[in-house]
Amino acid sequence: MTSLMLVAALAVADSRIESLIARMTVEEKVAQIVQPVFRKDGLAKAIAAAERGEFGTCIWFPVDAKGRNAVQRAAVERTRLGIPVLFCHDVIHGEFLTFPIAPALAGSFEPELFERAQSVAARQASAHGLDLSFAPMCDLAEDPRWGRVAETCGEDPYLTSLCVAAQVHGFQGDDPSAPDRVAACLKHFCGYGASRGGRDYHEAEISEWTLWNHHLPPFVAGVRADALSVMSSFNTLDGVPLTANRRMLTDVLRGTIGFGGCVIGDWGAVAQLVDWGFASDRAEASVRALSAGNDIDMVSPCYTNGIPAAIANGTLPMSVLDEAVRRVLRLKERAGLFDRPYVDETRLAKDADWCESDRKLALECAEKSVVLLRNDGVLPLASGGTVALIGPVAESRRELIGCWAAHFDESRATSLAEALRRELPNGTDLLVAKGCGMMGGVEWTVETDGSMTKRETPDGEDDRLWAEAMSAADRADVVVMAIGEGWAWTGENGSRHTLGLTGRQQALFDAVAAKGKKIVSVVFAGRPLALPEVYEKSDAVLYAWQPGAEGGHALARLLVGKAMPSARLTMSVPEDIGVLPVNYNHPSSGHPTLGGYREYAPASRWENRAWGSVPARFPFGFGLTYTTFAYSDARVEKGADGFATAVVTVRNTGSRAGVETVQLYVRQVACAAGVRPVRELRGFRRVTLASGEGVDVRFPISDETLGYVDRAGGSRTDAGAYKLWIAPDAVSGLELDLQR
């Protein structure tokens, strides 16, 4: 479509929208800005409510295209104006086929993998009747105590921005109205990752400097990628809940950043303005949220009950309601709903399922998401002998699937045990023992209404399981521990005040380690865990995060060397919970050699290690593989155009081929606008090198590479001195000086 055709099409669409608004009653307008939830048993209720014209969008739990079309026919064919309904849901890391969770997949440092994965998710979700996914998550991971770090792309704004833009394009493609695409929703705007103490839903205290340079860039990237919607976040900023934060939703998001789409409030958040103590009642909450720029009320009844009265009594101008309705109708227009309100039900047979190429993509994503943190030579596993696979994740599929999958088919995932039986070479015996339960004798399941039920399981203190594990360890040459943090404690409302293994797993690991066998620990978690004993006593550690349906298969291939580890950490792993925060991109301090924790200090009071020198146990960007690489000859080359290029020679110094993710970090030595981090990631290159092979890796240095954002949202690059690092992670590498 040429730009002229696009302009003409938008003009036609706008006139259709304006003529609709002119004809709508207040009740019909309010219906467009409310979003009830319908669950698997809610079809009749949804049809009846649609016939009464009670809602314009909904959260659609049932994966049922027929049901969706039945609800849609009620809205389109049996209401006065026939406005189609927008069906939404959370498709976060896959729909039926789950991919690795975001902090893992971002660790591939291949944003295009995200685009391909979300394209598969969009095809499956749209075949089942969804028009919009509440993703990608743009929040940054600040504190691993916060369960939702499991949905972030990690702690770095540059990597997150690239992954967000890739996901938006994966969901929406070039034309979001295409039948196999869904609208994206940038969430949660903004600063949710800084929720106080890692406690979900709490306040966030963020300076303007940090807001513009840390938390907003991923949203800017998502808006530039043409995301059709944004979700406001549960937290406050500057004491004002984002749901009713006019400065953020209107002045910043729409004014400065230029977002022209629709803002959806988070679940019940309009009503929660009363709980925050920000509104005296729900009527006031409704007016303040809608006036601030929060167009849609998700699930709470506030707009339904409060907006008609506010219009009638003059506390809310009709123009405010009209503008929200306009944005909702434009969203539906861009999603193609006016021209194609129904789903082609024949697609169920071919698009909703996953095909071999989808499965191979999930396998590739999982292989490229697992981080090798340590390897004293025990990996890849040698053939022959006996391997004991011990731990509660050994035969679990659910622990691989991940924390934010609503419609996955667990039966089609591959457990680590099943995969190892296939991948281990002939002549290698495999013993499998659970050892103990993941959660110490309880198990959580998520019901269709999203609630969680907890039930007792016998494996908490099961002596038989324990004995079987000890016996397996005694008979093994190598033990592979499959341990971690139960999925039920990750994701939303999954905050923890410890960062250890759940249940009795630490005792299980200690008992196995005491036997003196070679140990490979595979850690499954939704956040970085502080496991000093495991990291210290294992001969190898693979950080698997929650690797998705093909995670077991990927891990088996990595363990036997049929695949090579290449992922890097997207979140720093703390030594223990007491040193938080440990994110790498922190500013220096006025006492760069002081201010550390006394526990890390040598004898003298005035020689303790600075905060910045109490490194994470494993830093952002870190990851090993089955070969080694050497960096040399770092230099800055000036082109005829005066632009600089940072160059380094990288050589594979090991005996196997491998992939190295070469990273570019920058630091402005002195910035009068505000102190900048000691390092900021501003580029990376994945290079595949054969044993002995070397290559020059080049990073053009532009103003954007060096720049920052000022407090008015403007991009700035100062003249002056800069440090550059070309590095394998956020704390090492070769340093260069650059004068701009």
Ligand code: GLC
């Ligand atoms: C939840 C989450 C949000 C999700 C929404 C709909 O509370 O905060 O990420 O998209 O509700 O399920």
